Amino acid sequence: MTETVLEVQDLVKHFPVNLSIVQRALLGNVAVHAVDGVSFSLQEGEILGLVGESGSGKTTVGRTVLRLLEPSQGTIRFRGTDITHLKEKTLRPMRRKMQMIFQDPHAALNPAMTIGQSIADPLIIHESAEPNEARTTALRMMTEVGLAPAEQLYGKYPADLSGGQKQRAVIARAMILNPELIVADEPVAMLDMSIRAKILELLLDLRRRYQLAFLFITHDLATAKFLCDRIAIMYLGRIVETGPSATIFRDPKHPYTRALIAAIPVPEPGRPRAGVLPRGEIPDAINPPAGCRFHPRCPSVLPTCGWEGRDFIDYLEQRRLDATKAQADETVIGVPEDWRANGLRAWRRTRDENATATVAYLRSIVAQAAAPMASAVEAVDVEESRAVVRFRSPEQLLPKEVEGRTVECLLY
Amino acid sequence: MTDAVLEAEDLRVHYQTRRGPVHAVDGVSFSVREGETIGVVGETGCGKSTLGKAILGILPPRTRVEGRLQFGERNLTSLPEEPFRKIRGRDIALIFQDPVTRLDPLLTIEAHFVETIAAHEKVPRKEAVDRAVKALASMGIPESRLRHYPHEFSGGMRQRIMIAMSLVMHPKLLIADEPTTSLDVIVEAQILEILEDLRRAYKMSVVLITHNLGIVAEVCDRVAVMYAGQFVELGSVYDVFKRPIHPYTRGLLQSTIHMDSKELYSIDGLPPDLVDPPAACRFHPRCPYAKEICSTRDPEWIEYRPGHFASCHFGKDFL
Secondary structure (H helix, E strand, C coil), X not given: CCCEEEEEEEEEEEEECCXXXXXXXXXXXXXXXXXXXXXXXXXCCCEEEEECCCCCCHHHHHHHHCCCCCCCEEEEEXXXXXXXXXXXXXXXXXXXXXXXXXXXXXXXXXXXXXXXXXXXXXXXXXXXXXXXXXXXXXXXXXXXXXXXXXXXXXXXCHHHCCHHHHHHHHHHHHHCCCCCEEEEECCCCCCCHHHHHHHHHHHHHHHHHHCCEEEEEECCHHHHXXXXXXXXXXXXCEXXXXXXXXXXXXXXXXXXXXXXXXXXCCCCCCCCCCCCCCCCCCCCCCCCCCCCCCHHHCCCCCCCCCCCXXXXXXXXXXXXXXXXXXXXXXXXXXXXXXXXXXXXXXXXXXXXXXXXXXXXXXXXXXXXXXXXXXXXXXXXXXXXXXXXXXXXXCCXXXXXXXXXXXXXXXXX | CCCEEEEEEEEEEEEEECCEEEEEEEEEEEEEECCCEEEEECCCCCCHHHHHHHHHCCCCCCCEEEEEEXXXXXXXXXXXXXXXXXXXXXXXXXXXXXXXXXXXXXXXXXXXXXXXXXXXXXXXXXXXXXXXXHHHHCCXXXXXXXXXXXXXXXXXXXXXXXXXXXXXXXXXXXXXECCCCCCCHHHHHHHHHHHHHHHHHHCCEEEEEECCHHHHHHHCCEEEEEEXXXXXXXXXXHHHHHCCCCHHHHHHHHHXXXXXXXXXXXXCCCCCCCCCCCCCCCCHHHCCCCCCHHHHCCCCCEEEECCEEECCCCHHHHC
């Protein structure tokens, strides 16, 4: 029976946004919801891929579980010990067991230290090793990660090494304290294709030899598919689908996972792209969409997925791309900038004598909208000299077990 | 060929460095046909971006450019800066990897368009704005955002704006240097779709410089594989991907990790130093098939199939 190395429960990380006094009075406290309730566990010898686009929160998860960032809520257990709020002094001895490999090896190595010094340094810091002893251990580790001849490379500076060699040095430095957990944040993204495979093989090899647990953070699904035992797909601070990677890649369930897989260009001429692309980009994490965070972009969206006031304003923006609709909209209901959203409602001021015409027009454009949004509209009314479009409350979204994986989607 | 928009013949670009001249592009010949998308693929430092800059005439000062780059009536390698400026942006446009650094943070999007158009044509401001509105609408960006500043847009939107701006003069040739590298896959796919639609609509030719073979397979008609400043293979995307000739092309295709990859593969060794490249075939120190001749004689550029060229001494063994 393998043991759990890392257990993360309902992890939340918010970054407060600095505001002036006036802004704070108007808006209250504003925060970027980088990670918003993420749970997973990692076993000995397992590679878990945390996959998502930029802005999904995957890097923040990686840094928070190592306590390089302070978690806002939730618990992080390392080998059964709750390290969520451990003081730095108590945490430090455990840090050697949890290491990180960064994306950019050029930035991760001190240009003024030789490769050997960089690799040996953790031994001197954490174990007060004798310089000679540290050197011997560093040389052994260098050979193990393929930095050969180690004696010759020991005295070289990062600038003398190729990108692949630098990344090997970064791996050697992470490995030298015999860690049990490695968080690898895009470790091959900056490397050329022809040498990526070598670094991935090295990681697989180290995992085999030391039963290491890896949290592998990447935006590259193809690499994740190759390397990971399990994957967790992140979108805007949430894990939307997680399970064995073979299961998910064979038959992705979440529409976002499907979109990600379909968007990867395949080096196979003449093969058409599968499926429809979601429109737009990852929205702002300061005020994430209600309900399922993917709903405004989702090709399979339902009326119950979380439609809200600002989706209506967004729809008005879309209509502006069509000159005739733009003209008609502007005369009756104004430009999108005249509209405000507040939770489930979108509204603008209207004169009472125009109210009936405005409501009729709004109803007609709601009817023209795509069915999921149109049927999510509960009412179009005039309240206190405001024309209001009100949406129904979304259905509660809970993670569900679906054919061997966990999905957070109302389709299931 | 008569329908070539651009013809390069024995193009060479040498940078001067403290360690001596760097032959970033070293004897490259090809043509870009009307309405086609030609991909130039290679790894970091192979000279692909230098090639793009040479076509646009935006190399750093004291760079030596030799050979011929025929664009219509003119040879771009000997064209002085003044007439070049008239062509650049109007007939040959470019889009870069990082749109953030190419847009002026102090100018609104409208000002960017007006300035671009005014640089090439005498038109009233109102007409310039009208064109900007149309160009942006074709990219899915509503008119209401015309007065916004670059920082108010997302990365994908900024790249759309860059594309709209590059194409507002209806250029004959577009040089796209890693246009989607800083974007996420879904946005990348959106941008590639847009580029493809526009290329068809304007009958424009595109030189797409990228390291991503998947993108080449998806959008290019032909592809050139570049290694250490030289083309090692050139042909239709089908030929180069399905029946590659040069061992470097094969290695590159095999080492690309994609959704159907069955095993990991990598090319041994490192790309060479362009100050002092290996003799004869530059790939020979890394080539699994290298024989003695590969280090003593330059391989010839041979047409193995109609339109499918490669430079390898043993090319016919790989047919």
